Amino acid sequence: MRRAFTSAVVTLTLALALSLSGCGTESRGVAPTDVAPSGAIKPRAISWLLSRPADGPVITTMRALAEEYAASHPGFKLNLISTPDRPSYIQKYETLAAAGKLPELFDTDATPFAQKLAHHGRMMDVAKLLRNLGLYDHYRPAALDYQRFDDGSLYMVPLQYEAEFFWYNKALLRRAGVSVPTSLDDFPAMCRALRSAGITPIALDGQDLWPLERYAAYQPFRVTGPSYVRQLKNGEARFSEPAGRKSAEWLSALGKAGCFQKGFSSVGYADAQNLFASGRAAVYNTGTWDLPGLATTALDTKTRDDVDFFTLPLTRGSVTAENEYVTSSGIGMAVNSRTYDPLVRDFLKFALTRYPARYAAAGVLAPTTDAKTVVPDNATPLYARAVATANDVGQKIAVPWDTQLDPTTNTKFQQNLVLLAQGDVSPASFISTMDTVIRRNAPRYSR
CATH class of the missing domain: 3.40.190.10 (Periplasmic binding protein-like II)
Structure with a gap:
């Protein structure tokens, strides 16, 4: 950005x-x-x-x-x-x-x-x-x-x-015959099933770039905790390491499974939220700042009773706990x-x-x-439950990468993430490009 x-x-x-x-x-x-x-x-x-x-x-x-x-x-x-x-x-x-x-x-x-x-x-x-x-x-x-x-x-x-959750539509998941993912590795299969049922799997604000960057941070956080991005931003780690490779391969898999809405890179924040709130997308990753629109009577009556949320799933080899995910101030x-x-x-x-x-x-x-x-009078039961969930978090924080990487690296990273998710570049090409960018910019900026 x-x-x-x-x-x-x-x-x-x-x-x-x-x-x-x-x-x-x-x-x-x-x-x-x-x-x-x-x-x-x-x-x-x-x-x-x-x-x-x-x-x-x-x-x-x-x-x-x-x-x-x-x-x-x-x-x-x-x-x-x-x-x-x-x-x-x-x-x-x-x-x-x-x-x-x-x-x-x-x-x-x-x-x-x-x-x-x-x-x-x-x-x-x-x-x-x-x-x-x-x-x-x-x-x-x-x-x-x-x-x-x-x-x-x-x-x-x-x-x-703020705490960030995955909001989902229970009725749409039932129609596709899928359950809430228990692992990040379940996402591609969930998306394919939803696509087969004629349902947009995930609503994404692609225009602002940082929401897609959240997805890129999830696999590394689960397998290394917050240490990987700290080393990465200082040029002490590479995308070609297992954590970075896992991130690139997962983003590529999400793209191939059609997880995000068509033309996601040009869709803004309000339109992405509306895509989910109106029942046209099954999953939406956002924070507690959106509670007024997702957990009150302001939500469309057609979807209100079907909306729920889950926290960041684990993955194989997770070193972080279920109650550790993106919580920011x-x-x-x-x-x-x-x-x-x-x-x-x-x-x-x-x-x-x-x-x-x-x-x-x-x-x-x-x-x-x-x-x-103070839970508002027009809140649904989800509001208080989301607040309670946010009040019970672990010690490790999944920090947003756009606040960590140097500006040049972050811009290149966001641009190439879009290409990766669209299938325009391979994971190997993405990794090679980002390792070059990190090598040139991170050490100089971190001095």
Whole structure:
């Protein structure tokens, strides 16, 4: 999804800017560990650079809390600098970072780029900050772990918690004479049976590319845990290794079995969801963010009673457990050390203390364990069951690969995954191409 050339140029610009300036905190601001700076709280406008739905619960909740804080702190205001389109957001974020002009708060995944910022003292140590505020132990371990860098350090505040399931139509599976797959290796046979019954097996948002990338991550996660992609992104592993080969061969098998709808690469998010919700596709892989559309009376009455879900199946030789799959806390919120002061700390204490309960009241899963999700009145029984399932997860996380791979590799990976699933390239050709891309780009980006 990212614009590879722009990201590469900006990354080089940032490296140069940091090498010239030395430490990112020498001119102003505080050290990343100075989470409780002394001094008076002087209200002013602060800004948050973000990439989230404008009407989503994260922004709605934080905006309301900022208004409450402003009522008792005249002169305070939280300005939201929003760019919903993720590729455009990343370009803006990296450009501002290179120029040293990031605002007080900014969204970022735990990417190598963000780790460079942290290494140069440009982000506050969130683990120390949350402990100082007395909030650290309230967070779900999975929510915090999703935001960590590979060395275990934590520089982003989680504001969400999501679990990803496979939603399926029981009536369509019965018509095809197939059961819920108990292994990832059962998917091709399930798809062939559904195709034979005239049913589209899997609805996929192919236009956005990352949903197909999820499928590519499943086999490696089951047979190696999260270690493979961490090694891959640093150039320490290859696609030609068993985990990568298994992924490529499985994606190719899914394509040959006709698992995805025809023309999937041009189908967007809303159309893919509607394909499943209307009963025209049997399976749909998505997260708890879609509960309002899949587990409430908003779902079409023709399919409502037939919808259920299952979690990521195991596979032969799995080293991860049934309750370990993709659980994310979304893009994290980083705190700029150059603009951190008593006001920013005080606002964060006010907001983060109240945020979980207010957020969970909107029917979503909070990033902390002490905020109970308020199930909406129009929910079907699946809603509460999905919430309960998401609350009982293991320790290993299947991280999305688009937040791990360097921009150039990720772009090539996504493009070639489409070709692989369409049958335009063989697994062997795919593996050879990606090993070349990784060898050229990963080590340079991870330095």
